[in-house]
Amino acid sequence: MAYEHSLIMAPTLKDIAEKAGVSPSTVSRVLSGRPGISEATRVKVLEVARELNYAPDMSAQGLATTQLKNIGLVGYKYRTRWAGSMAPADILGADAAAQKHGYHIITTYVDSEQMKSITSLPMVDERRVDGLVAIGPGISTRLILHLHSRGVPIVLMDNFIAEAPIDRVLCExxxxxxxxxxxxxxxxxxxxxxxxxxxxxxxxxxxxxxxxxxxxxxxxxxxxxxxxxxxxxxxxxxxxxxxxxxxxxxxxxxxxxxxxxxxxxxxxxxxxxxxxxxxxxxxxxxxxxxxxxxxxxxxxxxPRFEMGYQAVERLIERLERGDVPPITIRLACELVIRRSCGANR
Amino acid sequence: MAYEHSLIMAPTLKDIAEKAGVSPSTVSRVLSGRPGISEATRVKVLEVARELNYAPDMSAQGLATTQLKNIGLVGYKYRTRWAGSMAPADILGADAAAQKHGYHIITTYVDSEQMKSITSLPMVDERRVDGLVAIGPGISTRLILHLHSRGVPIVLMDNFIAEAPIDRVLCExxxxxxxxxxxxxxxxxxxxxxxxxxxxxxxxxxxxxxxxxxxxxxxxxxxxxxxxxxxxxxxxxxxxxxxxxxxxxxxxxxxxxxxxxxxxxxxxxxxxxxxxxxxxxxxxxxxxxxxxxxxxxxxxxxPRFEMGYQAVERLIERLERGDVPPITIRLACELVIRRSCGANR
DNA sequence: AAAATTTATGCACACGCTTGCATATATTAT
DNA sequence: ATAATATATGCAAGCGTGTGCATAAATTTT
Incomplete structure (x- = not known):
């Protein structure tokens, strides 16, 4: 069973349209919940769509709407070690929030040396993402400011930039x-x-x-x-x-x-x-x-998981609600008493 | 400075074409290195492209070519804890290999309960990725087999499925x-x-x-x-x-x-x-x-970093070279002697 | 110098989806 | 029953790239 060069043919709007006896635009309207569709065709279309196991092609949808439902998570990595500013819990939390809204997470680590010189990111230039979550104090202020001034929606995590009004999520x-x-x-x-x-x-x-x-x-x-x-x-x-x-x-x-x-x-x-x-x-x-x-x-x-979750929630709100004023979200920390402090237990 | 609803206008092929006095198709050919272009226009186009800071719109490119240069990393997460089968080193390694080839990494964690019932992934159905790296032994065999039979290029990491000839990377x-x-x-x-x-x-x-x-x-x-x-x-x-x-x-x-x-x-x-x-x-x-x-x-x-790196390298080779026979890559481990084994030092 | 060939470029359509506008149908008002 | 309105749907263009085909320009052959 040989591989095709790309994925096997997936059903398109047209396929549904033909099978349901309507036009592709009607199908599009049904699937994106637009009003002004008769109940009869609505159920018919939905039925066919489910039957065909339809899912929209995000490239096409992205091209048409400029909304990719991809959000970028950018951290940095040290030269000397295989670790960076993004912890698994961050990504887990971000992914959980993303999944809830049908979004996806693109992760990238910027080399901490290169961080100094860059002023944009490939995933932004190539329009792969709708917005960014920048994680960690080592993300360069210059980079953030450049992106922000270009109008890239962005929320900072574990970082605080006084120079511009940008969404932030931090802990207390x-x-x-x-x-x-x-x-x-x-x-x-x-x-x-x-x-x-x-x-x-x-x-x-x-x-x-x-x-x-x-x-x-x-x-x-x-x-x-x-x-x-x-x-x-x-x-x-x-x-x-x-x-x-x-x-x-x-x-x-x-x-x-x-x-x-x-x-x-x-x-x-x-x-x-x-x-x-x-x-x-x-x-x-x-x-x-x-x-x-x-x-x-x-x-x-x-609460890293929660921070990742909140950051993505906030970003999506900005993406979908438009021009909301920036806020900073503070999550509570919890003192965990064990033995290194000399407490009885 | 208000946010736009989407990212600020980025230059397109047409912009370059006008400024360089050629047609968009010529620009496209130059930028993707097609032969049969005069040296004069080639340098002119490249110059303008650089000047305008052009980067292709991946949605458009993806639509036209069905090659997104996105690869999916799928792991699973436990219900009870904020950890999963993807370690930071895995992602770091995968990202390093991806960056080398101009690819990007989309990460997702599947809930270990849901893992039992699913037979596909949203990122595949929505054609967000060209292929997958599945990480960890908990990725369900059924899922992998389903994806594989649909022709989704996939490489397994820290997993071994005897039922089908699939690329694998493991350690010794x-x-x-x-x-x-x-x-x-x-x-x-x-x-x-x-x-x-x-x-x-x-x-x-x-x-x-x-x-x-x-x-x-x-x-x-x-x-x-x-x-x-x-x-x-x-x-x-x-x-x-x-x-x-x-x-x-x-x-x-x-x-x-x-x-x-x-x-x-x-x-x-x-x-x-x-x-x-x-x-x-x-x-x-x-x-x-x-x-x-x-x-x-x-x-x-x-060597988790290396395993992530190799997995992505292998996947990209499959994506770009087409129908290569599946292999399994074994990376060497190293015994690290410390004290829990009772050795002197 | 004209014909045959090669080389360089443009045109137009396709990819799958969204959406403004026009139109056909159903509903309500006169 | 006819006109006026509201509702439901289709048509066609557009998003940014890639590419087969046609054509114009440059080159070689006779």
């Missing part, structure tokens, strides 16, 4: 970090604490730091921030080594995310500290192995 | 498991070992088990398999509890993947065994937190 970084830090300070008394941060230009780093700083300040302590160029495991390890060199008296550390937290814990242990007895740690994200770590990591759960 | 499960088990048996002597398996109908479970069984048998021991309905952390935990109830004398366990291995380790410890002193463990996959576990997990690294 400030509140989450504040709650986590308060908890840290409540478990037992600390004199010196620190926050391990990514680039302060990254929304999540900035907002989480501010939440931490507020809690610490309210407790009469001085906030301490150590800023790193990214937020991966190795960086957390490195950050903690530097921190301990300068401030060996630190007894509580909040990390900007779980990966850096775990790197930091490794460094602390290597330096002879017990965790959480000597130094308490909290992370952020609640990645799926945070509970499997030893000690299980106290962290702030970020 | 047998060899990897064999090597890991041999290593386990070499570190110190074991009398009773076990393999924690997913459904034996799943390629990876079957092949890995066979690798394990061969090594064990060669060492004069009897293989022991405990089969579970899936391969997640909780299941590994459960499996180990059952195993210890029946065989408290087990001293070496190979798990079908890292997640179950870590669940199993948890259960072993709760039952009072020391790891690796009393029971040695090896996993499979080398997920990114395997090295962060305590003890660091000895495992077999699966």
């Amino acid at each position: 970084n400030h509140e989450g970090a504040y709650a986590a830090t308060r908890h840290l300070l409540a478990v037992r008394s600390h004199k010196r604490t620190a926050f391990i941060s990514g680039p302060i230009s990254w929304t999540s780093s900035r907002e989480r730091y501010e939440g931490y700083a507020q809690a610490v300040t309210e407790a009469g302590l001085e906030p301490l921030r150590i800023e790193m160029p990214n937020t991966i495991y190795e960086t957390g390890y490195q950050a903690m080594r530097e921190l301990l060199r300068e401030h060996p008296d630190v007894t509580a550390v909040m990390a900007v995310n779980d990966a850096t937290a775990i790197g930091a814990i490794k460094a602390a242990r290597e330096a002879g500290y017990r965790v959480p007895e000597d130094i308490a740690f909290v992370g952020f994200d609640d990645v799926d192995w945070a509970s499997l770590h030893d000690p299980p990591l106290t962290t702030v759960r970020v | 499960n047998h060899e990897g498991a064999y090597a890991a088990t041999r290593h386990l048996l070499a570190v110190r002597s074991h009398k009773r070992t076990a393999f924690i398996s997913g459904p034996i109908s799943w390629t990876s479970s079957r092949e890995r088990y066979e690798g394990y069984a061969q090594a064990v048998t060669e060492a004069g021991l009897e293989p022991l398999r405990i089969e579970m309905p899936n391969t997640i952390y909780e299941t590994g935990y459960q499996a180990m509890r059952e195993l210890l109830r029946e065989h408290p004398d087990v001293t070496a366990v190979m798990a079908v993947n890292d997640a179950t291995a870590i669940g199993a380790i948890k259960a072993a410890r709760e039952a009072g065994y020391r790891v690796p002193e009393d029971i040695a463990f090896v996993g499979f996959d080398d997920v990114d937190w395997a090295s962060l576990h305590d003890p660091p997990l000895t495992t077999v690294r699966v």
Whole structure:
């Protein structure tokens, strides 16, 4: 059974039309729910369509309507590792929302080096998508601004651009970090604490730091921030080594995310500290192995699935309702208390 | 600056044609490299095209050629958790290969319940993709067979269907498991070992088990398999509890993947065994937190990025070269020795 | 230099769908 | 019953590209 060069012939509007004894335009109107069709032909057409297992050809529909029902998910990837700013949960959530509305998700990862120079994306230039969801703080502002000024509908996720009114979905970084830090300070008394941060230009780093700083300040302590160029495991390890060199008296550390937290814990242990007895740690994200770590990591759960879902929902609303004013959606985080913070359990 | 209902007007063949003083068909021929064009007009057209920043409208091109340069990645998702059979590395690899050839990736997750009943996918029916990469053992055979018989180009990843000649990309499960088990048996002597398996109908479970069984048998021991309905952390935990109830004398366990291995380790410890002193463990996959576990997990690294890359490469070859005979591509695995197996370091 | 050949380009239609406009039919008002 | 209106449907053009066929221009052959 040889492959054809393309997919096997699928039924078209014309096929339905002939079989139902009407014109293709009538079929089109029925299928897209236009008014002014008699009940009799409506049911007939729908019947035939179902029987023939009809589905519209999106290229044709896209050509005619300029609405492809494709939305682009763009993240970035690091050179050195096989990971990027899009987590499976993001895509799962985005796909769930997309499926609900009959949309599809086109994913792409932009190399973080190339990110600096590009000003558009192939999927946009080639009109493969109706709009974009840009995921992560590393998506370049320049790129976003260029796309936005061209009129490309776009919603930002885990990113905050002050320069233009663009839809955003974020989690309550400030509140989450504040709650986590308060908890840290409540478990037992600390004199010196620190926050391990990514680039302060990254929304999540900035907002989480501010939440931490507020809690610490309210407790009469001085906030301490150590800023790193990214937020991966190795960086957390490195950050903690530097921190301990300068401030060996630190007894509580909040990390900007779980990966850096775990790197930091490794460094602390290597330096002879017990965790959480000597130094308490909290992370952020609640990645799926945070509970499997030893000690299980106290962290702030970020609802990635929900964020992906909301981002796509919002984008579709913009696409279908037209010119709605941009909003920023904040999703609540949840403090997950485990053992790295030194709490009883 | 109000949004338009769709993207801002992009240049078309006609625009280039007018500006270059030729007909649209000539432009089309130049841009798709057809022969029989004078050098003068060729450079003129290319110049104008670049100047106007032209990119073809894929809907139009797709309509005319039935080649969309979109490939679908289909995985499945569990009801209970926000994870599925597509890992980020898979998508990264697939996207890398796609980008190389000017293709794009459409991802979708099928609910594992719905998987049982469906016989096609919207993205196929709507002609959004030229072909598919199906990822994971949970993709239903019925679905694949239906699509295949309709002539949809498809390559399987981490799945093996004997019923039809379909391209496959897999890793060397047998060899990897064999090597890991041999290593386990070499570190110190074991009398009773076990393999924690997913459904034996799943390629990876079957092949890995066979690798394990061969090594064990060669060492004069009897293989022991405990089969579970899936391969997640909780299941590994459960499996180990059952195993210890029946065989408290087990001293070496190979798990079908890292997640179950870590669940199993948890259960072993709760039952009072020391790891690796009393029971040695090896996993499979080398997920990114395997090295962060305590003890660091000895495992077999699966090249997911490369598998995604190869799957897409293969699919594109089929799409562009036509009727090539199906092959199965096996990628080598690498034994990563850490501490859970009881090796010195 | 005229005829035969090759080369370069344009015309027009097709791909499958949507939609404004015209028209035929059914409904209501006079 | 006829006119006026509302309802249901078909026709044809258009969306942006690709491509077979015809033709005009350039080249070679006689």
